[in-house]
Amino acid sequence: MSNAWQPPRLQFADGSDFAVRHVWCVGRNYAAHAREMGVDPDRQPPTFFSKPAMTMHQQQHIVLPADCGRLEHEVELVVLLGAGGRHLGPIQWMDRIAGYAVGVDLTRRDLQQRLKANGLPWELSKGFDASAPVGELLPAGEWTPSDDCRIRLAVNGQWRQDDHLGAMIWSVGELLARLSAELTLHPGDAVFTGTPAGVGPLAFGDHVQALIDGLPALDFRVSAQ
Ligand code: MN
Numbered sequence: 001m002s003n004a005w006q007p008p009r010l011q012f013a014d015g016s017d018f019a020v021r022h023v024w025c026v027g028r029n030y031a032a033h034a035r036e037m038g039v040d041p042d043r044q045p046p047t048f049f050s051k052p053a054m055t056m057h058q059q060q061h062i063v064l065p066a067d068c069g070r071l072e073h074e075v076e077l078v079v080l081l082g083a084g085g086r087h088l089g090p091i092q093w094m095d096r097i098a099g100y101a102v103g104v105d106l107t108r109r110d111l112q113q114r115l116k117a118n119g120l121p122w123e124l125s126k127g128f129d130a131s132a133p134v135g136e137l138l139p140a141g142e143w144t145p146s147d148d149c150r151i152r153l154a155v156n157g158q159w160r161q162d163d164h165l166g167a168m169i170w171s172v173g174e175l176l177a178r179l180s181a182e183l184t185l186h187p188g189d190a191v192f193t194g195t196p197a198g199v200g201p202l203a204f205g206d207h208v209q210a211l212i213d214g215l216p217a218l219d220f221r222v223s224a225q
Pocket of ligand 1: 026076192194195
């Protein structure tokens with residue numbers, strides 16, 4: 001019996017694609033969001049967790065189980081690696097990036113909090129089907145993150161999250177240095193770099209627009225299965 005599994009393929013604007021190998025995420029990388037989650041922001045080493053590669057997609061209609069509980073939005077800058085390595089230094093990481101995208105790290109918050117409170121892994125609150133929507137990818141040569149880039153998210157036209165990439169506690173380069181100090185990064189790895197304050201619930205039928213200055217917008221609706 002053969003194994004016919006294929007990695008999810010994300011699209012660049014020019015029609016080329018990006019095969020996803022693994023999705024890394026960073027927890028609490030904006031001070032105001034750390035505070036809203038009840039944690040003191042500081043420069044302790046960043047927290048990393050994963051989502052399965054198959055959670056990443058560019059669908060504009062996300063269908064979730066009706067009983068998924070409190071679903072929350074987290075808008076994030078997503079970095080897509082075209083090459084990997086270990087112990088990436090302050091310059092090396094730049095030429096490993098194939099592209100960037102706007103992403104939303106969908107989270108089952110009530111499940112996450114319940115698992116955390118019991119000291120259990122909260123994998124299932126983050127790694128469920130369709131939990132990592134991203135917009136169209138932009139090649140790294142056409143855009144570079146800068147401190148004054150605005151990152152924001154609206155639900156049904158109302159702004160909920162609004163900050164700047166300069167508010168990240170750990171920069172993209174610092175995150176890749178930290179992560180590659182622990183393990184080998186590979187082509188096809190994607191990194192969700194953390195969310196600013198203002199995370200909140202989504203209801204079925206909601207329309208989500210996520211924007212980072214200079215990147216293609218991410219736009220989707222959620223509905224119940
Ligand atoms: Mn997140």
